[in-house]
Amino acid sequence: MTSLQQALDDAYRREWAFVLAATVRVAGDIDLAEECVQEAFVSAIDAWAKNGVPDKPGAWLTTTARRKVLDAHRRDKTLRAKLPLLVEPDAEGANSDNWLEGAVLNDSVVPDDRLRLIFTCCHPALAHETQVALTLRLVCGLSTQRIARAFLVSEPTMAARITRGKKKIKGARIPFRLPQPADLAERLDAVLSVIHLFFTAGHTASSGETLVDEAVVDRAIDMSRMLYELLPEEPEVQGLLALLMLTDARKATRTGPDGELVLLADQDRTQWNVQQIVEGTQLVTAALTRRPAGRFALQAAIAGTHAQAPTYAATDWSQIVGLYDLLLVAWPTPVVALNRAVAVSMAEGPQRGLDELDLLSEHAGLANYVYFAASRADLLRQLGRNDEAVAAYEQALRLVENEIERDYLDSRLLEVGQIT
Amino acid sequence: MTQYLYMIYGDESQLADATAEDWALMLKAHGEFSEQVAKLGGTVVDGNALQPTSTSTTVRGQMSGTPSVTDGPFAETKEAMGGYYLIEATDLDQAISFAKLVPTTGCVEVRPIADTAGG
Numbered sequence: 001m002t003s004l005q006q007a008l009d010d011a012y013r014r015e016w017a018f019v020l021a022a023t024v025r026v027a028g029d030i031d032l033a034e035e036c037v038q039e040a041f042v043s044a045i046d047a048w049a050k051n052g053v054p055d056k057p058g059a060w061l062t063t064t065a066r067r068k069v070l071d072a073h074r075r076d077k078t079l080r081a082k083l084p085l086l087v088e089p090d091a092e093g094a095n096s097d098n099w100l101e102g103a104v105l106n107d108s109v110v111p112d113d114r115l116r117l118i119f120t121c122c123h124p125a126l127a128h129e130t131q132v133a134l135t136l137r138l139v140c141g142l143s144t145q146r147i148a149r150a151f152l153v154s155e156p157t158m159a160a161r162i163t164r165g166k167k168k169i170k171g172a173r174i175p176f177r178l179p180q181p182a183d184l185a186e187r188l189d190a191v192l193s194v195i196h197l198f199f200t201a202g203h204t205a206s207s208g209e210t211l212v213d214e215a216v217v218d219r220a221i222d223m224s225r226m227l228y229e230l231l232p233e234e235p236e237v238q239g240l241l242a243l244l245m246l247t248d249a250r251k252a253t254r255t256g257p258d259g260e261l262v263l264l265a266d267q268d269r270t271q272w273n274v275q276q277i278v279e280g281t282q283l284v285t286a287a288l289t290r291r292p293a294g295r296f297a298l299q300a301a302i303a304g305t306h307a308q309a310p311t312y313a314a315t316d317w318s319q320i321v322g323l324y325d326l327l328l329v330a331w332p333t334p335v336v337a338l339n340r341a342v343a344v345s346m347a348e349g350p351q352r353g354l355d356e357l358d359l360l361s362e363h364a365g366l367a368n369y370v371y372f373a374a375s376r377a378d379l380l381r382q383l384g385r386n387d388e389a390v391a392a393y394e395q396a397l398r399l400v401e402n403e404i405e406r407d408y409l410d411s412r413l414l415e416v417g418q419i420t
Numbered sequence: 421m422t423q424y425l426y427m428i429y430g431d432e433s434q435l436a437d438a439t440a441e442d443w444a445l446m447l448k449a450h451g452e453f454s455e456q457v458a459k460l461g462g463t464v465v466d467g468n469a470l471q472p473t474s475t476s477t478t479v480r481g482q483m484s485g486t487p488s489v490t491d492g493p494f495a496e497t498k499e500a501m502g503g504y505y506l507i508e509a510t511d512l513d514q515a516i517s518f519a520k521l522v523p524t525t526g527c528v529e530v531r532p533i534a535d536t537a538g539g
Contacts, residue, residue, distance in 0.1 A: 125512055172532050173422045175511040 007053040008044060015058035016141030017226065021113035023065040024176055030138065030166050032072060033065070040065035114139070115230050116176050118223075121165075122191045123174045130165040131194050137162050140219040150201055150216045188231075192240045192296060195223050199244055217251075220244060228283075238287035239297030245280030246303035249273040261408040265312040277307045295331035298323055317347035334365040342375050350382040370399040374409060381416050389416045423465060423533040424515045426505040430526030431498055432472050449523035457507060457518050467505035499526055506533075 020037045027033035040061045047064075054060040121134040132151075136142045148158035168174065179187040202216030224241045231237050253267035284304050287297035302323045309315035324340035337360050345353020357376055366372040377392035393413040400406045438446070454464045473492055481487045505522070509515040512530075519528045 123512075125516070171534075172530075173511045173515075175513050177511075177513065180513075 004045075004049055004053070007048065007057065008041070011044070011057040011061060012041065012141060013222070015061060017114045017117060017139045017223075018058050018112065019061045019065055020138060020141070021117035022062045023069060024117060025113050026066050027069045027072075030169060032069060034138070036065045036068035036072065037061070039068050112230070113176075114226065115178060118191055118227070119179055119187055120169060120174060120176050122187070122194050123169070124187070124190060125172060125174060126165055126168060128194075128197075130161055130168075131190065132197055133158060133161045134165045135194050135223075136198060136216075136219065140223060142215065142219060146215060150198070150213055188234065188236065191227065192236055195220050195227070196240060196243075196296070199224075199247075217248065221248060235287040235290040236294040236296050238283045239294055239300050242280045242283035242287060242300035243296055243303055245276045245283065246300055246307050249276035249280065249307060255404065259404060261404045263408075264306065269311070272307065277304075280304060280307070292330065293326065295327060298327040298330055302327070315346070317343060321347050334360065334363045335369070335371075337363075338366060338369070338372055338375065345379055345382075350379045354379045354383065368399055370396050370401075370405070373399060377409075377412070377416075381412070386416050421463075421508045421510060422515075423506060423508050425531050425533060426467075426507060426519060426522060427501050427529040427531070428503045428505070428522060428524050428526060429499040429529065430502045430524055432500045432502065434525070435502060436472065446523070453521055453523055456521055460514070460517070461510070462514060462518055463508040465506040465508055467503070467507075469503040470501060472502075473500045502526070 016037070019040065020033060023033040023037050024030055027036065043064055044057075044061060048054070118135070118139055121138055122131045126134065129151075133147055136147045136150075137144065144159050144162060145155050147162075148155040151158065153161075178184075198216055199220035202213040202220060221241075221244050224237075224244050227237050228241045249272050250264075250267060252273070253269075253271045254262060256262050280300065281304050284297060284300040287293070288301060290297075293301070302320055305316055305320050305323065320343045321340065324336065324343055327336050328340060338357070341353050341356035341360065344356050354376070357372070357379065360366055360372070373392050373396035377389050377396055380386075380389035380392055390413065393409055393416065397406065397409050397413065400409060450467070454467070457464050476492045478490050478493055479487050480490075507515065507518055509518060512532075515530050519530050522528050
């Protein structure tokens with residue numbers, strides 16, 4: 001790859017959100033801003049080849065995109081008359097021509113509008129799936145095709161979802177603004193959930209032949225880090241970044257040489273990313289100073305406990321059960337209860353774990369959950385109840401979508417089947 | 421500023437059983453709501469309670485030349501629209517903050533009025 005191509009790729013990945021957010025502010029319209037930012041990146045190809053890569057590529061791109069907005073406004077008077085659709089009026093009077101010219105030409109002061117963009121994409125008036133799609137498209141700059149692939153829908157479906165979201169932002173006048181302080185905790189939680197969702201979606205690419213969708217996982221980490229730069233004091237922001245670091249640190253060991261699934265118990269711990277573990281541990285320590293600890297801080301603490309254990313058996317399982325007890329209060333979901341039951345089986349033996357699981361079997365949400373059936377199967381196998389284990393593995397196999405996880409379940413079923 | 425229609429949905433049977441005293445309390449609560457909206461920078465353009473869906477008439481087929489007239493919408497749903505407000509707010513965030521104040525045991529659908537002035 002040439003150094004110019006590299007510079008463009010870096011700028012796209014690092015500066016996209018900054019440039020788009022700064023351009024939405026003057027465009028007053030997301031579609032127009034997106035178009036002008038795309039054009040600015042195209043302009044950069046020639047300009048940077050001729051004059052070299054600028055010292056501040058983000059500022060160069062922002063100025064270029066904003067000039068294109070200005071041109072578009074000059075061409076289209078009706079568009080201009082409707083401005084600004086999204087941007088809250090600033091003290092200087094957002095509607096005046098002078099303000100617009102000033103904003104474009106004043107290169108030195110480019111306000112950081114990334115948080116506004118993030119909160120707009122994750123507005124509670126948008127459906128959760130729309131929040132995720134808009135965030136990946138507008139904040140992370142991922143192509144519609146790429147997002148469609150990560151979420152297993154066709155490209156036209158994903159494109160329609162993104163268009164609907166943008167239409168709602170415009171039509172219902174969802175503001176390009178930071179939430180009121182009273183709403184911040186709730187609004188921030190929505191943002192963190194969106195990032196966590198596309199991290200997990202990328203991490204166990206829910207179907208297909210690979211376990212990790214690198215692009216989506218990387219964007220989740222980038223965005224979590226961006227949020228931490230912008231809101232460094234928020235414990236749940238620290239917690240989420242810690243959780244992503246500590247989970248990602250094990251990435252290289254989650255699959256074997258032939259792409260097969262390697263369980264936490266069997267992973268080569270010497271291959272874990274020490275730097276990420278150190279960084280994640282520092283962040284989670286900071287996040288846990290706030291009481292009561294939030295759900296991301298607690299999940300990070302659990303991941304951190306695993307990351308620091310010399311072996312699977314030597315893991316501090318009673319600490320993990322304790323953390324799950326707290327997590328179940330902060331975030332009472334069936335999946336958390338399931339994971340807690342598995343931790344109980346490690347701390348107090350498979351029978352105790354199975355007892356806990358059976359208490360959860362009434363949960364409608366778990367009936368069709370592959371990990372519930374698989375966990376039950378594993379515990380039954382450990383207890384030597386092989387017939388029941390076979391039935392449970394078979395049930396898990398009916399539910400599994402990821403090829404690698406299917407291979408794992410198949411091999412376990414074969415093992416138990418032979419004993420029976 | 422954008423105008424939003426607030427469609428207030430609730431359990432009609434509750435309204436049917438309401439006493440004169442209940443109505444007085446309800447009217448008072450709605451009066452207070454309007455005052456609060458004004459205090460927070462919004463404008464209540466209009467607002468009314470509706471009679472129950474049993475008084476409703478549906479006319480359809482206007483473009484067919486022979487429109488039909490039928491009784492009610494026969495909604496089997498428990499929640500029916502029982503009243504509305506038309507409120508002017510700066511944006512959806514402000515509109516939602518007003519919606520949270522509507523005195524109802526049901527729910528409120530907030531929908532922006534379409535801009536029909538071209539574009």
